[in-house]
Amino acid sequence: MKTIPENLLTSISKVAPLSGDPLELFINAAQKQIVKKGDYLLQEGNRCNHIWFVETGSCRGVHDNGNKEINTDFYFENTFITNLKSLRGNEPSAYNIQAMETSILRRWHKDELLALYGQSPDIAAFGRLWLEQLLIAQEAHMHWLKKYTPEERYQSVLSDSPELIQRVTLTQLSSYLGVSRETLSRIRRRIQ
Amino acid sequence: MKTIPENLLTSISKVAPLSGDPLELFINAAQKQIVKKGDYLLQEGNRCNHIWFVETGSCRGVHDNGNKEINTDFYFENTFITNLKSLRGNEPSAYNIQAMETSILRRWHKDELLALYGQSPDIAAFGRLWLEQLLIAQEAHMHWLKKYTPEERYQSVLSDSPELIQRVTLTQLSSYLGVSRETLSRIRRRIQ
């Protein structure tokens, strides 16, 4: 058994308890991958074949929209990443997943992951719980978008996710909040 | 084995193939429930204990926001409903699920469903695939919200989900699209 970073174990246990053989099976199925700033984990048009775990660094999910980018997700340390629609539907990805800085990742191939689901009910349960958490977070994000004004949304990022403001450019954050770059710049001035 | 509506079988098979004993187990675990227009399947503040399947009729997911309602989901025939955050987190629901008309439902209790996951890998796989589809749909909905203007969003509902316009009031649709009732009324005039 290879040496395993503590953070990966902690992150797994936050999703579902996994130990013994299933844990070993799951972790040994991962490969290490190092990406530089700007590298793509997944490019629009290609099929997504992996699930990644961010050990260090950060990535973003970004849609091309004409001459603009729409940032839909930011992934920091100790989070899992994938494009489920492309991965499970075996179809071209509608967006990019890109490293925002040099990052160390671990990745699982989808075929291997599916095989693991068949081998171990514990790993299958882990997969289901992970999906549940993703879906819950996604629903919360959508309600948040509809319920609050752009200014309120920025306020809540300030108080609830200050890390985002430290690690993401204002331009990137603006599309995440659903406003133009200029408007976010003015919101920031109004507030401070 | 009770008589089972064709539609339920079809809807199940659209998520994942399920047959024989697991299918029978799953279907027999459901109870019939009939609700009248305006009845709540789930009220804000209460815990969600069920997953429902809409046999006939329709329901909506609706958030109370001060003196306004925000409609976040519409559920028509042959769809599954639940509030996953409340169901899995065992916490009070942040919103209501309400019948929009007299409806016939089937429902599964969460405890029974969890037991079924343990009993049958096929049912567990079904649960996971259902979550995957929900998550994929949810992500698509969010990208759609950020990518298009209110007018474009109305246009796409017109062409892609005309049923929505037939079966939902303009006021309900407006909060789903993320605009005021008056703005949607004017968009509709501009277009037609």
Next chain:
DNA sequence: GGGCTTTTGTGTCAAACGTCACATAAACTG
């Protein structure tokens, strides 16, 4: 550190939106 690139701030203007108020139309109910 100097030059280049990227990011952010800001002024101006037109368009879109939300809110309030009220009129009209449609649906429900007894």
Next chain:
DNA sequence: CAGTTTATGTGACGTTTGACACAAAAGCCC
């Protein structure tokens, strides 16, 4: 079918936003 309630249309007005243009600041690289 008459009365009531609910849903929708519309006018007026102020505010917010997006788009464009350009300046200032920050970050990056040789």
